[in-house]
Each structure stands twice: as C-alpha cells, then as structure tokens.
Amino acid sequence: MPGVLRYNSFARKNKANIKKETGKINNKTKQNMEKEIILNALNLSKYYKYYKSVFDIKRDVIKAVDDITFEVFRNEIFAVVGETGCGKSTLAKLVAGLINKTSGDIYYDGELLDYKDKKKNFRKKIQIVFQDPYSSLNPKKKIYKIISYPAVKNNIIKKRDRLDFAASLLKNVGLSEEILHSYPYELSGGQRQRVGIARSLSVSPELLILDEPVSALDMSISAQVLNLLMDLQAHDKMSYIFITHDLKIVRHIADRVCVMYGGKIMEISPSQDFFKEPAHPYSNILYNSMLPYNFKKQLNFTGLNGKNAGSGLISKEKGIEKGCVYFKKCYASKEICEKNEPPLKDVGDNRMASCFFPFTHPGL
Amino acid sequence: MAYGGKTKTMNLEIKDLTVRLYPKKNAGRHINVVDSVDLYVNGGEIAAVVGESGSGKSFLGLSIMRLNPPDVSEVVSGSVKIKCPGEKEELDIMRLNPKNLPSVRGRLVSIVFQDPNTSLNPVIKIGEQITEAIFAHKKIGKPEAKEIAISYLNRMNIDGKARFNAYPHELSGGMRQRVMIAMAMVLNPCFLIADEPTTALDVTTSLQVLSLIEKIKLESNLGIIFITHDLSIAKNISDKIYVFYAGQVMECGKTEEIMDNPLHPYTVSLINSVPSLPADYMPKQKLFTIPGYLTKDDFTEGKCRFYSRCFKRDNNCLKNIPLNEISRGMFARCIKV
Incomplete structure (x- = not known):
C-alpha cells in the first residue's frame, strides 16, 4: 500500500520533532509522578483509504483514529467509550500491533513500541482479549493447546509441560480442569471468554487490552467475567485498556474514562468526576442516554431526539476538514466550533476535554 | 397470567x-x-x-x-x-x-426482529420491502401504497421521500431498525x-x-x-x-x-x-x-x-x-x- 508507506516515511522524518514533544509531555505529567506511565500514545493516527467504486480514481479517507494523544498509568483501568465507528476498536488494534499505524508513536515504558523488535518482545507484555468469544478461538484445537500456545511460542514453558501449565491458568480464571481436552464448541459463552482471558494471561502480560469483553455475554455471566477481571487486576497489578460502550460497567470498574467520537478523543476524566459531571457535550449525551437502573421511570423519551442525539455512523460525516468533529450534532456549538478545532486541553482536576465550552449542560 | x-x-x-x-x-x-x-x-x-x-x-x-x-x-x-x-x-x-x-x-400481530442488518433483504429497496407487506393484504395501486409507506417512514423520524428508494446498506443501524418497525406497523x-x-x-x-x-x-x-x-x-x-x-x-x-x-x-x-x-x-x-x-x-x-x-x-x-x-x-x- 503506497499511501501507508508515504505516511510512514512522513512519520520517520518528523520523529525528531515528536521526541521533543515527548519531553514536554513528560514534564507536564511529572506533577502527578506517583503514577507511573506504562503506555503513552503520541499523535497516533490510522487512516483507511478506499475507492468509492471500482471505476473511481479518487480515493476517500476514513480517519478511524485521528491524531490522538493519551497515556495509561500502571495498575489502572483505562476505559475507552464511544459509539460504533468512533475508532475505539481501531485504537485497540493499533496498541496491540495488529494493524499498522499511519502516523504517530506509541511508547511503552518509555521505549518505542515496535513489535518487530525481538529483543524487547513486546508481545509478552501486551496482550489482547477479543470481543467475540465464538470466533476468537480456533475450533479445531483443544483448550489446553489454545491456552498454552503463546507461552510455548515465547519459550516460557517447554512443550511437554503445557498440560499442567494450562490447568493452572484455568484455575486462575475459575474454570475446572475437566475442559482441558474439550473443543471450544463444547463450552458456553462465558467459559469461552474466560478461555480467551486465560490465553492472554499465559505470558503474564503487564497490559491487557480488553475489546468489549462482556458485550457478547449474558448479564449473569458478564458479572462473573467482570469479577474475574477485577480480581486479576488487583492481584497481579495489571493495567487494562477496557473498551466498551456500556457506561454502567465503566462506572463500576474504571479508574479513568476516555470518550471518543469520530476518531478523536473528546474527554479524558477520572471515573468519579466523569459520573458526577461530564465535561464534554458529547459525554453528557452519552451519560444521559444511559438508562437509569435504580431510579424511578424518569427517562425523558423526547429530550434526546433531533439534533442532540448522536445518530448514524460517524464515518458518513466526511467533509469536516476543519473544526470540531462533533460540531454538527452539538447543542453547545457556536461559530468558533465550525472554524477551529478545539484542542484536548486541561479543564481542571486532572481532566482533559477537547471543547471550547466545557461543562455546558442544557436542560435535557 | x-x-x-x-x-x-x-x-x-x-x-x-x-x-x-x-x-x-x-x-x-x-x-x-x-x-x-x-x-x-x-x-x-x-x-x-x-x-x-x-x-x-x-x-x-x-x-x-x-x-x-x-x-x-x-x-x-x-x-x-x-x-x-x-x-x-x-x-x-x-x-x-x-x-x-x-x-x-x-x-x-406483527414482529420486529433483533438484528436489522440480517432481517432486511440487502438487494431490495426499503420502499419496496415495505409496500410488499401492503400489497399482500390490500388491493390498492402502487402510488397509494407508496404514499402509505412514506407516511409510515415519516412517523419513524425518517425522511420518507428521500429514503424510499434507498437500499439497506445506505442506512445506519438505528435507521434500519426503524425501517423494520415501519414495516411491522404499516398495516396498523x-x-x-x-x-x-x-x-x-x-x-x-x-x-x-x-x-x-x-x-x-x-x-x-x-x-x-x-x-x-x-x-x-x-x-x-x-x-x-x-x-x-x-x-x-x-x-x-x-x-x-x-x-x-x-x-x-x-x-x-x-x-x-x-x-x-x-x-x-x-x-x-x-x-x-x-x-x-x-x-x-x-x-x-x-x-x-x-x-x-x-x-x-x-x-x-x-x-x-x-x-x-x-x-x-x-x-x-x-x-x-
């Protein structure tokens, strides 16, 4: 793909500049130095190019992830929320190294994240759990082979030890040894998702990327998986990048919340503050579309209709060259939002929001 | 009960x-x-x-x-x-x-299914899929049926006239589900x-x-x-x-x-x-x-x-x-x- 190559060379040329910027950001975050940064993404972008039709010469660009900067601290659950098409799964794949980035850099523990570097072996440190437990396990392999494969590949264990190794991992995720010799189709959805988690734990990673780990599961089983994840995180001092669209789960387990829209980060806030008062208008819409559970029937069914609701796929709204991506649907938008793009800036209390008018709430 | x-x-x-x-x-x-x-x-x-x-x-x-x-x-x-x-x-x-x-x-009695992506026929325009239900039950002409379909699409907050000739892939997930509801509701x-x-x-x-x-x-x-x-x-x-x-x-x-x-x-x-x-x-x-x-x-x-x-x-x-x-x-x- 020539387009991607060109972007990569562009990135290489600018590496020097980017490194200077890293220094700046590190200084900034030195204020809360008690938290150690484990992952640091700088101006990360991923553009997909496609032809509109077979005969078309012009290519369109979808900015799945567009120039985003964030950091994840050690021993923290960093939740990424947003609707379909906002780029949250692309972000997960970029960090896991499953797709090539267009530009920007990811730093892991201060080192440039490069999965081709065999000495550093980042695959051992970063693992991913996929959304769909039905399609992410090889149907022709037995469970113990599936679980122990990454460890064998990384020379953590010998091939003859893999049965015992898989048994101990299954115990960690709360499954019995009976299923060691079964095939994935013999297991239920919750069991399969645990097998997926066990597989990613087999190389004892420091950072786990969870791409909607419970959205394919039933509510009684999703509680089991969430408990397991919280246990593991507290016990093994792991960090999670937890991707979801369910804000109730975010509120339950996350330390910090990152809201994405149209490939951009709208807001990064500590979870407690976020659920007290969302800063960005889009976060506010998301927060208000969360159905209250223990409250009385107070949902205003008409309040979110029309302009305020974020409907439709985001990739459809192309043509926004400059200005805020959320401009068209925003209730707080003014002239300045159409012309200038709001940068992700500090809005107090360790919170960041990319909005000119944060904390504006209409009567929804 | x-x-x-x-x-x-x-x-x-x-x-x-x-x-x-x-x-x-x-x-x-x-x-x-x-x-x-x-x-x-x-x-x-x-x-x-x-x-x-x-x-x-x-x-x-x-x-x-x-x-x-x-x-x-x-x-x-x-x-x-x-x-x-x-x-x-x-x-x-x-x-x-x-x-x-x-x-x-x-x-x-009508039914709306779970997945709007698979329950609509991808090669038939949504207008046709809606009027199909009308023709199966009522003996009316095409223009009248189209009018009914458009009015029901409008009720579902979809611009009926503009979207009547759209294929399912041109609509978003929420819109498709609303088309499904329009289809279910069209015979009242x-x-x-x-x-x-x-x-x-x-x-x-x-x-x-x-x-x-x-x-x-x-x-x-x-x-x-x-x-x-x-x-x-x-x-x-x-x-x-x-x-x-x-x-x-x-x-x-x-x-x-x-x-x-x-x-x-x-x-x-x-x-x-x-x-x-x-x-x-x-x-x-x-x-x-x-x-x-x-x-x-x-x-x-x-x-x-x-x-x-x-x-x-x-x-x-x-x-x-x-x-x-x-x-x-x-x-x-x-x-x-």
Missing part, C-alpha cells in the same frame, strides 16, 4: 402455551422450550419478557405468530387468543387453519412483538428506538410484548414484567413492584448481578454472580428449573413447582418466598 384488569375491546391472552422442541437426528430427549406460559397484554400496554439467552423467550415470540420452525418444534397445548376492535370475534391463533395465518400475521396491527429490538444498536441510537416504540404505543394504542435481556430497558419501558427462565415464567407482576422487591431467587440474583446506579453507589465492589450457566438439563421435569444455580435451594425444591400468587398481582414460581 391475568394480572390486572382486562380491557374488553383489545387484548392478547396466552394461556398454558407449551411448545416442544425436538432435537435433530433424534439425539437425546425432547424439551419443552416454552412450558405452560400464561401471558396477558392489553392495548396500550408493554409487557416485557426478560431472560438470558437460551431461556426460550425468542421462541415464545415466534410461536405466538406460529413462526416456530415446524420441522423441529410443535405446539403441544395452549391458546393465543386475540381480540381486536376491528374484528367481530375472538381469534385463537393456535387453532387457526395454516391457510389463514398470513391474513393474521402483519395485520393483527393491534399487537407488536419486539424481539430484542435494541440489542444490536448503540446506546444513543437504542434510546431513539425505545422512545419511538413508546411513541407509537401511545399514538395507536398498541399492545407490545417486548422481549429483552436488559433489565434496565425493561424497567424503563414496560408496564409489567415476565421473568423467563428455562421456558417457564419464574415471576411476573407490575414493573415497579418486581424491581423494588423481587421475590424469586432468580430475579433477585439478576438484579444484583448488574452494575447499578444508585446515588450512594460504591464502584469496584464484587458483583453478585449466579454460578454456572443455563444448560439443557435445566429443562427437565420434576424439579425447580433454577435448582442447579439457586442460592436458596434444598430438597423440597425437587418437585414441579406451580406459579403461586404471592400478593395481589405478583406471581412467583418458588416455594421459598
């Missing part, structure tokens, strides 16, 4: 409905995937059927319209009686001649079965679809059976709730009463296992879990179907348990309450 008052003009009553599911190739025994279910909906009312996957709630929705696959399943007993304002007498769908079924489907049915209409959608779009369902319920005095696995949706949209487990109604009653003080251990566990949002809520606590998962063995007779996962079980539970009226309008299938 006839909870609350019956309105005389418009109601749908399911009595003692049992649907048997035969395993393919005679492997293993048959199971009652819907087991003596009583359900009751009036016009202008939403009854939510809540349960986890595999509990038979979608099968209930299909068998109400007799859409259950005939090669593997069979309605053993029971009746589904429908009374509509336009009809002269009560209709029992289960006793109906299969020839007459198409005249009932869509006209009196009395009852709508909504089989997880918002599961495949985003939070913001799901709220739009829910508000739309609420709107059409108020506008055309529709009776809705809302099948879902999400308790918070059921709580916010429904008037009464039927909690479903392994083919049986475990508990039913008014929504507020069930949500405020659930009786059956299964309902209690379900409500506790979802992260909730009260004001004094503590994050990072352990969630309540139900051990194990729903299996085929749970469908066997001669014990409480929730026995293997229940936290209140003892030897008294190893018998068939009837649905008892605990207090006025509240029913639970448990001997421990």
